[in-house]
Amino acid sequence: MKNTLFPVFLKTDSAHFLIVGGGNVGLEKTETLLRQNPDIKIRIVATYFHANLTEIGKKHSNITFLERPFEEQDLIGVDYVIIATDKPEVNLAIRELAKSKGIKVNAADQPALCDFYLGSIVNKGSLKIAISTNGKSPVLARRLREYFTEVIPDNIEESIEVLNTFRSQHKGDFQEKLSDLNKATASFQKNNEPKKYKRLAFTLASSFLMFFIGYGCSTLVTFSDIQNGLSLIPNEFYYMLLIGFVAQLIDGAVGLGYGVTCATSMMILGVKLPAISGSIHTAEMFSSAISGFSHYKFGNVNKRLLFWLASFGVVGAVLGAFFLVYLGNEYENFAYLVLSSYTFVIGVRLLVIAFKKIQMKKKIKFLGVLGFTGGFMDAFGGGGWGPIVTSTLLAKGRKSKYVVGTVSLAEFFITLAASIVFFTSLGVSHWYIVLGLILGGVIASPIAAKLAGRLPQKAALLFVSFLVIVFSVRVFLKII
Template sequence: MQNTLFPVFLKTETAHFLIVGGGNVGLEKAETLLKQNSSIRLTIVATYFHPKLTKIISQHENISFFERPFEEKDIENKDFVIITTDKSEINLEVRELAKSKGIKVNAADQPDLCDFYLGSIVTKGNLKIAISTNGKSPVLARRMREYFTEVIPDNIEDNINDLNKFRSNHKGSFQEKLADLNEITSGFQKIKKQKNSKKYKQLAFTLAVSFSMLFIGYGLSTIVSISDVKYGLSHVPNEFYGMLLIGFLAQLVDGAVGLGYGVTCATSMMLLGINLPAISGSIHTAEMFSSGVSGYSHYKFGNVNKKLLLWLAIPGVFGAISGAMLLIYLGNKYVKIAYIVLSIYTMIIGIRLIILAYRKVKEKKKIGNTGFLGFSGGFLDAFGGGGWGPIVTSTLLSKGRKSNYVVGTVSLAEFFVTLAAAVTFFASLGVSHWYIITGLILGGITAAPLAAKLAGKLPQKTALLLVATLVIVFSVRILLKVF
């Protein structure tokens, strides 16, 4: 079927709309019109009014309403009619009356009765985008609206005003003005965006491959014979299987919810009595691979905000290096103190997860000090073997940001943070606990794509409470063991 729709932006100051029906659909249509113009002339006729619609009517003097069945006189002096009842005979009657008077009609979920559609609308100041699927899939149109609302920056209004001033002050001919405007706005082209996107993927892939080759090369250099390899494979300790499971579950939760990998692994390994710098070094070495796969998966699914990524990743790298160096110093000289500090730290993280689980969704607020957030998250993550997600993700979510974009951006930034920490530990300690590292890597990589697919779909509260309970219990056990 050919799409013959012609998009038109209607000035609503002089238009008078009639809505027939006051249920859920009538409420939705009224909200849509009022969102575009709160002073729009609106008349609603219905035998039932949704309580929320009644409240909206009481707040707007420009809305007239009649609680009764539709009558022929209701259509007089109306410019547009929107039908929202679930009675097909009423819908058809209203449609025929409107058609006889030359009035355009929209009938909810009945494309054959429609003269026009109310598309999903993206509004950013003077920028307005209307999206339609020709009545085939309103759900897809709504999803597209949510996508464009997120990716179009809030300060686009500044660009519009600047371009308007340039256009008004330009003294050249129409063709010269058009050429200059095309040149100025060329930075918005999709091709350029795609090129910049490829740079992120290439950088992440190159760094991951380079460090993995260094890591594997170093390991192979310490295994001088095939018999040693066979012996090692035949004597795989139980820690490998435990870390395989922990790596899978931790990455599944971390990739889907945005936190929990490091603290889960750290508390588990502390219970095994592993050296503290080796714990954080092993976790970050393994997490570098899983976070790389997770970050790429989120990028592929469109869950990454590139501007926020830079503000988190760069300071986070410096924080990770600082935290790793401090842990190396304390872990070698003050082991017992370091264990106590880290146990208390992971317990606090567990409590923070519980608070996050019961936190009410807040309205979207401006994010301040993003660089400091990235630095502190990277520092504590490297020092404690985890915490990047509980600190950074929870802070961004508390500002009302969408879960999938927060999780995706934080996951990709985590790759660079864990890479910096892993390199620092590697340079100071070399590689130890191969079986633990391998188990974490294989478990994490296996779970990463599945976790990215589930981002924003898993019950976040349940996942957070489970991780928090596990971390707190492990932290208490570690403190009891130390004392």
């Protein structure tokens, strides 16, 4: 398919936008327009307005609110229409009316109805870059925006001003001016050459090092030695490899479920309870560190929320780990019963989340209690930090960007604290479980990254909840 889009930059000083829909999508579209021009003229028609949208309206007299259903007269004097309702039949009807009047339309998440897209935009002074994926992947466009925002220097405006002055004062003809400007900006391209050289040098050096180590090992370890070594690996390692692979696929598609998927699967295989939680937290500690750092780097972390969740979560995780070590050794059947009941409840909670609509933003009370509960049950049950903490914050109307970022970074501290307790109490006797989970997750990571965002959130949550509930019931029946 050819990409026939032609990018243009609109002067919005005299443009009049109509937004139909006042929910989360309407809020996002309004914020997008205001970021480019705080004085842009916007009319919003909806039967419901998001609380944040109402707050924005109080600060901008150029925004008009009409709390009622859309009417044809709303199109009078409008240059562009943005449809942000969740009713496809309404969207189509508005689009047809607007088209009949020669008005350009953008319909959220319905590329077929769009005459134009609101791409991700990089703003650096006078420099503005618009990114579009032809309506196919807004997530990728947002990631590219974050990348370019980071790599383009903040002082680019100074370079632009210097080049503008040079251009305006140049006395030559067009060809001479173009030639001199090309020479002046040639350094931008040359700056990349050292990076390319360093990358090539690193690749060659790494390749030689791997060859050198491989050749050296081949003179010390024979093929038969490798075969004998593989025969000593417990069969459980390969089961853990598969469990880690599947759990990472699910987590990549849904954004949660790694812990409970591993825990319920390992309970069916009869793995000792402390080893279950200890292995999961050790394997998850690496991924949560990378994920949490990435979110912090991109500004997705609420520091106040992080403090309350992490500090109380660590206390809960330590107590939950000690409790499991004692309970798992002394009362194994009872512990299995408690854990299977817990994972069953988590599965039901995921089922509820799948059908629950996002609520308006509400004040969250007892953040410390939430962090403590999530940390305790995560350490005791081998998973559940995401289903408990993330789902609660989202249900309170918090933005998913800051919820996922903050919870991911806090999870690193929770998994670290739990892992320290398990290692000091149990040692490293379950190394093959940890290694299997890590390797399985590493193999699945590229595939999981491609699945992210492609599977509908509702369908993915239903799948995970069904899997967890079935596994939990199987463990429960096995015990009784």
